[in-house]
Amino acid sequence: MSSHEIPAAELAALDAHWRAANYLAVGQIYLMANPLLTEPLRPEHIKPRLLGHWG
Known part of the structure; x- marks a missing residue:
């Protein structure tokens, strides 16, 4: 193994x-509820309108 290889x-x-x-970043951007997917993902878990820094 050379000195540039990562184990x-x-x-x-x-x-x-x-x-x-x-995964955490996508959950914060797109999900309103159920971030750990403790139940099957449903449309009501997803934010209806994405608002960010420029929105």
Whole structure:
């Protein structure tokens, strides 16, 4: 292994962290309720109008 290679375990942990961060970001942007998907996703869980920094 060269000095530029990332160990597989560290790469897997980084990938899991990245996916979790993306999941949280999408939940904050699009969902009004049920962010942990404790029940099947329904249309009423989704924000009707997305308002962000420029909206």
